[in-house]
Amino acid sequence: MAPMIAYxxxxxxxxxxxxLELKSAAEMLEPEAVPVAVVMGSKKDVEGVCQEAARxxxxxxxxxxxxxxxxxAEVIRPLLSRILPKGSIVLMPHEHFSMDLAPGLSICxxxxxxxxxxxxxxREGQSLRAVxxxxxxxxxxxxxxxxxxxxxxxxxxxxxxxxxxxxxxxxIIDKTPEAFQEGAPTLQRRFIELVEAEAGDVDITKSEVLxxxxxxxxxxxxxxxxxxxxxxxxxxxxxxxxIVDAKWMEKSRQVGTSGxxxxxxxxxxxxxxxxxxxxxxxxxxxxxxxxxxxxxxPIFHVADVGxxxxxxxxxxxxxxxxxEAVK
Amino acid sequence: xxxxxxxxxxxxxxxxxxxxxxxxxxxxxxxxxxxVNEWDNYAVEEAIRIRDKVGGTVTVxxxxxxxxxxxxxxxxxxxADKGIHLMDPALEGSDGRxxxxxxxxxxxxxxxxxxxxxxxxxxxxxxVGGMLAAMLQRPxxxxxxxxxxxxxxxxxxxxxxxxxxxxxxxxxLPCVLSIQTGINEPRYVGIRGIRKVASVEIPIHGxxxxxxxxxxxxxxxxxxxxxxxxxxxxxxxxxxxxGSDEEIIDKLIEILKSKGRIK
Ligand SMILES: Cc1cc2nc3c(=O)[nH]c(=O)nc-3n(C[C@H](O)[C@H](O)[C@H](O)COP(=O)(O)OP(=O)(O)OC[C@H]3O[C@@H](n4cnc5c(N)ncnc54)[C@H](O)[C@@H]3O)c2cc1C
Ligand SMILES: Nc1ncnc2c1ncn2[C@@H]1O[C@H](COP(=O)(O)O)[C@@H](O)[C@H]1O
Numbered sequence: 001m002a003p004m005i006a007y008x009x010x011x012x013x014x015x016x017x018x019x020l021e022l023k024s025a026a027e028m029l030e031p032e033a034v035p036v037a038v039v040m041g042s043k044k045d046v047e048g049v050c051q052e053a054a055r056x057x058x059x060x061x062x063x064x065x066x067x068x069x070x071x072x073a074e075v076i077r078p079l080l081s082r083i084l085p086k087g088s089i090v091l092m093p094h095e096h097f098s099m100d101l102a103p104g105l106s107i108c109x110x111x112x113x114x115x116x117x118x119x120x121x122x123r124e125g126q127s128l129r130a131v132x133x134x135x136x137x138x139x140x141x142x143x144x145x146x147x148x149x150x151x152x153x154x155x156x157x158x159x160x161x162x163x164x165x166x167x168x169x170x171x172i173i174d175k176t177p178e179a180f181q182e183g184a185p186t187l188q189r190r191f192i193e194l195v196e197a198e199a200g201d202v203d204i205t206k207s208e209v210l211x212x213x214x215x216x217x218x219x220x221x222x223x224x225x226x227x228x229x230x231x232x233x234x235x236x237x238x239x240x241x242x243i244v245d246a247k248w249m250e251k252s253r254q255v256g257t258s259g260x261x262x263x264x265x266x267x268x269x270x271x272x273x274x275x276x277x278x279x280x281x282x283x284x285x286x287x288x289x290x291x292x293x294x295x296x297x298p299i300f301h302v303a304d305v306g307x308x309x310x311x312x313x314x315x316x317x318x319x320x321x322x323x324e325a326v327k
Numbered sequence: 328x329x330x331x332x333x334x335x336x337x338x339x340x341x342x343x344x345x346x347x348x349x350x351x352x353x354x355x356x357x358x359x360x361x362x363v364n365e366w367d368n369y370a371v372e373e374a375i376r377i378r379d380k381v382g383g384t385v386t387v388x389x390x391x392x393x394x395x396x397x398x399x400x401x402x403x404x405x406x407a408d409k410g411i412h413l414m415d416p417a418l419e420g421s422d423g424r425x426x427x428x429x430x431x432x433x434x435x436x437x438x439x440x441x442x443x444x445x446x447x448x449x450x451x452x453x454x455v456g457g458m459l460a461a462m463l464q465r466p467x468x469x470x471x472x473x474x475x476x477x478x479x480x481x482x483x484x485x486x487x488x489x490x491x492x493x494x495x496x497x498x499x500l501p502c503v504l505s506i507q508t509g510i511n512e513p514r515y516v517g518i519r520g521i522r523k524v525a526s527v528e529i530p531i532h533g534x535x536x537x538x539x540x541x542x543x544x545x546x547x548x549x550x551x552x553x554x555x556x557x558x559x560x561x562x563x564x565x566x567x568x569x570g571s572d573e574e575i576i577d578k579l580i581e582i583l584k585s586k587g588r589i590k
């Protein structure tokens with residue numbers, strides 16, 4: 001049986017929620033397996049995280065060193081490949097850090113790489129049948145991943161039901177000496193500093209109603225109709241990433257995994273396709289209205305109410321009627 | 328600086344509805360509009376800016392079918408100096424690893440200081456750049472949204488991380504970086520620009536030109552294979568409002584009122 005490894009993310013000494021998703025995914029892959037949780041970080045951070053992980057995992061490998069106080073994938077990758085047995089199946093959540101770490105790790109391990117899995121369907125011997133998304137969720141695919149030489153698999157956060165049972169009192173094993181036996185890896189990429197995102201003129205994380213616009217708006221000039229709707233509704237205006245990339249709105253108005261996490265009561269998604277990175281920034285299940293000209297847009301899977309329409313046409317009419325209604 | 332940018336030709340998701348074909352073997356490819364992968368376009372723009380500042384050349388490389396030449400030419404019209412087209416029957420059906428194997432051989436052949444990829448492709452998952460770097464044993468950074476040349480063999484780079492925060496590092500050349508959208512504003516390419524490069528020769532490299540063994544690429548080399556495509560059925564889905572615009576708007580206003588969102 002291939003060793004099953006769950007790479008645990010943590011921040012400021014707090015374990016990431018995805019740890020429990022990794023656990024249930026590991027159990028789906030190999031019900032008999034005893035997945036090992038791997039926790040790396042500075043002494044100050046790892047202790048609590050290891051103890052928390054040990055409530056869910058029977059074995060926890062701890063690697064602590066000051067060189068790990070900031071998670072630098074270029075340091076972590078060589079250390080991991082020193083301690084991970086060849087043929088391991090390594091699970092981690094698909095997000096900014098793993099996009100940096102995981103593809104290269106699969107090469108170091110001579111293992112297959114299965115990125116951003118949203119489900120596992122079946123395992124036949126050394127072949128895993130998994131589900132992936134393409135084109136921002138417009139279509140899905142079944143893929144066969146060959147596990148013969150091990151695999152590095154990243155999981156879409158939220159796609160696997162977390163295993164909440166905390167019935168273990170796992171053993172914490174210090175793997176630091178083994179990881180650093182050959183000394184620290186030569187540093188080719190040195191972390192300098194973290195720059196926090198700038199605060200903008202409005203704080204959309206506090207908004208109760210958000211009128212949110214995406215690439216469907218087509219031109220910068222058209223944004224006027226969105227601001228007008230925001231005004232008549234007394235709502236704040238937010239957006240998806242392409243609007244910020246085009247420099248049409250400030251970064252502080254971007255909703256998503258690389259933007260703000262918002263918790264409004266009502267969310268209007270106008271010309272937004274509904275990528276997981278966008279939806280990842282919307283919490284607290286708001287009442288969602290989506291307007292999109294493509295009836296197959298993935299946003300309609302998650303919205304409560306949908307309108308299939310051209311926003312350039314529909315939004316001005318909506319603003320006018322609301323304007324009359326509130327008069 | 329000698330810069331190589333890896334680009335991919337993909338169906339343009341802002342121009343097309345992507346649907347599954349009847350048999351579920353592929354997406355419906357008829358009438359699709361293709362373009363260069365959005366992330367790669369930012370990468371080419373960044374390469375051109377670096378070259379214009381510190382000198383050197385920008386080469387774009389793409390692995391794909393005959394039609395791939397269009398996107399190579401488009402990025403040359405943007406300002407890339409050279410193009411390379413990787414094409415060979417043995418490369419068909421490659422997974423991310425197979426593509427990285429071929430690109431690695433091309434990098435070795437050309438001896439580039441800086442290799443840029445997109446952070447991800449619309450039909451990929453952000454794997455080729457990181458794999459390529461590991462195969463070349465060069466330092467790597469994913470989701471780069473800032474690059475400054477700070478020395479003969481050092482760059483100061485910004486990486487995007489969660490919440491829109493930015494992580495700054497110093498990285499040594501030669502290296503591989505995957506570029507995130509928003510790093511710059513890619514220039515517009517007009518018809519005139521395209522015409523200028525219309526007759527430039529773009530060499531085609533097959534696996535023998537780059538000394539890649541056939542079994543390491545293509546379907547045989549692939550460890551992750553697509554079985555089929557399907558349309559996701561998720562949740563209960565939205566209640567789609569029907570009727571004329573006026574009727575829909577009235578219904579919507581009723582709904583928003585009931586949510587206490589308009590008085
Ligand atoms: C690491 C990483 C982090 C990311 N972080 C974020 C993030 O924080 N936030 C974020 O939003 N994205 C993020 N993205 C990008 C994300 O993957 C998508 O590319 C993005 O969300 C798409 O934005 P969109 O829906 O506005 O555009 P598209 O996907 O292009 O969708 C546009 C939609 O508008 C519709 N449309 C077009 N014209 C009209 C019209 N006239 N009327 C009505 N509808 C129309 C189309 O049918 C389509 O559904 C991230 C990507 C990566 C790789
Ligand atoms: N066929 C290809 N030819 C050249 N570069 C590619 C190809 N496929 C992927 N890439 C590069 O790798 C990046 C990430 O793609 P992916 O790993 O498929 O998401 C792309 O943005 C390109 O820069």
